[in-house]
Amino acid sequence: xxxxxxxxxxxxxxxxxxxxxxxxxxxxxxxxxxxxxxxxxxxxxxxxxxxxxxxxxxxxxxxxxxxxxxxxxxxxxxxxxxxxxxxxxxxxxxxxxxxxxxxxxxxxxxxxxxxxxxxxxxxxxxxxxxxxxxxxxxxxxxxxxxxxxxxxxxxxxxxxxxxxxxxxxxxxxxxxxxxxxxxxxxxxxxxxxxxxxxxxxxxxxxxxxxxxxxxxxxxxxxxxxxxxxxxxxxxxxxxxxxxxxxxxxxxxxxxxxxxxxxxxxxxxxxxxxxxxxxxxxxxxxxxxxxxxxxxxxxxxxxxxxxxxxxxxxxxxxxxxxxxxxxxxxxxxxxxxxxxxxxxxxxxxxxxxxxxxxxxxxxxxxxxxxxxxxxxxxxxxxxxxxxxxxxxxxxxxxxxxxxxxxxxxxxxxxxxxxxxxxxxxxxxxxxxxxxxxxxxxxxxxxxxxxxxxxxxxxxxxxxxxxxxxxxxxxxxxxxxx
Numbered sequence: 001x002x003x004x005x006x007x008x009x010x011x012x013x014x015x016x017x018x019x020x021x022x023x024x025x026x027x028x029x030x031x032x033x034x035x036x037x038x039x040x041x042x043x044x045x046x047x048x049x050x051x052x053x054x055x056x057x058x059x060x061x062x063x064x065x066x067x068x069x070x071x072x073x074x075x076x077x078x079x080x081x082x083x084x085x086x087x088x089x090x091x092x093x094x095x096x097x098x099x100x101x102x103x104x105x106x107x108x109x110x111x112x113x114x115x116x117x118x119x120x121x122x123x124x125x126x127x128x129x130x131x132x133x134x135x136x137x138x139x140x141x142x143x144x145x146x147x148x149x150x151x152x153x154x155x156x157x158x159x160x161x162x163x164x165x166x167x168x169x170x171x172x173x174x175x176x177x178x179x180x181x182x183x184x185x186x187x188x189x190x191x192x193x194x195x196x197x198x199x200x201x202x203x204x205x206x207x208x209x210x211x212x213x214x215x216x217x218x219x220x221x222x223x224x225x226x227x228x229x230x231x232x233x234x235x236x237x238x239x240x241x242x243x244x245x246x247x248x249x250x251x252x253x254x255x256x257x258x259x260x261x262x263x264x265x266x267x268x269x270x271x272x273x274x275x276x277x278x279x280x281x282x283x284x285x286x287x288x289x290x291x292x293x294x295x296x297x298x299x300x301x302x303x304x305x306x307x308x309x310x311x312x313x314x315x316x317x318x319x320x321x322x323x324x325x326x327x328x329x330x331x332x333x334x335x336x337x338x339x340x341x342x343x344x345x346x347x348x349x350x351x352x353x354x355x356x357x358x359x360x361x362x363x364x365x366x367x368x369x370x371x372x373x374x375x376x377x378x379x380x381x382x383x384x385x386x387x388x389x390x391x392x393x394x395x396x397x398x399x400x401x402x403x404x405x406x407x408x409x410x411x412x413x414x415x416x417x418x419x420x421x422x423x424x425x426x427x428x429x430x431x432x433x434x435x436x437x438x439x440x441x442x443x444x445x446x447x448x449x450x451x452x453x454x455x456x457x458x459x460x461x462x463x464x465x466x467x468x469x470x471x472x473x474x475x476x477x478x479x480x
Contacts, residue, residue: 010474012180013252015304017476018404023174025106027053030155030167042194046462053459060431067438068403068445069102078439093147107150113208114146123204131165168198173465174472175244177202184218184280191241191262222270242267245297251369253282258298261291276348288342299468306406308372310362311379313393316341317358379420388416399466406450409467411457427451
């Protein structure tokens, strides 16, 4: 089922403009094959229950996206979709799949390009090289039906019983693989081996799918530094890595890049050079956060809700009080590696600017870049109450996706953060209730404002990512 969209565009100039098109990947059978002994190698803290994740959690996400981005696919059909025991509406390889041109499934795009024999041969050879497959298996895969082959590449399974290589369970976190920056696509370089195959598949999709044909000159790949193969060691900071959770397009000419556990200084440096050389943006701010699994990416620490409103972890957001020099701690602490946030802004041809803390940067973005006339306000993880601030940040209280300005998706388990939203005047509604109100006409996605939509999260949150992670926006309305 080849995806065609004559109106397709890539254009993202903010984090909060009304979302029109995005790429997602629904949980596939590979997620249900993650075993405890390999979970951390595959970047999971735990194993998840696949059927619960699909039926009781992620399917709600897809239905909600369709009401906002492509209502003709779901309006008037909600009960029929929910009564379908086999979930055919959500399966890309089935004739009853929703096949939205706005809520685009990565597996569909992959199956499309595999219809081309030359692309299929090249991609099979590349995957088999990465996964050390034998020659006969390579030939077998070349002769496999493209729709089935797309499933194999993602799940790692020839059938339900025979795995031929590892799954790529992190593909549900589609943002990490590519970021739309204005009308360009920045293809990223994940830090961990578990995501190498995802990166390869996405490169083939962006360079070979007809949907992206008009944008071939606007697809940017981060290069490795010269003679990188001679560098000693495997330390992350010695490699050129950059993941999409560390990249935010906050205004038409301003990009944020986080340096974190997954994005290296080298990766940020190469991205800045690439973006400036191609005149994609005028300003890039580096936000260096502690290299801890607790944080992983900057979008686990903060995301934007409205032009003047951000949700964030306060312990990483405010300036540190200066230490008295006579205190022993000031003499023995390693000031280069102390857990702190460092922020430096770069403009082409100008002297870098340093921000004292994250709140100062976000206030500057709201008031200067986005021209907000209202005072910038912050909603804190766990309502800034210990230990709930850290607990709820771990379960993605700060990792929210804005469907439009002021309307965001978050997990229902972060109770104290929900209280903080209420205190700032936001309406709170659970997704199942909201869908029924959309279906009955009691509420309209076009008119809903200042709302936190609570999504079920028992299994999804254990995968260590929120809805900001689970989205690759390609088109948003402009906010300026």
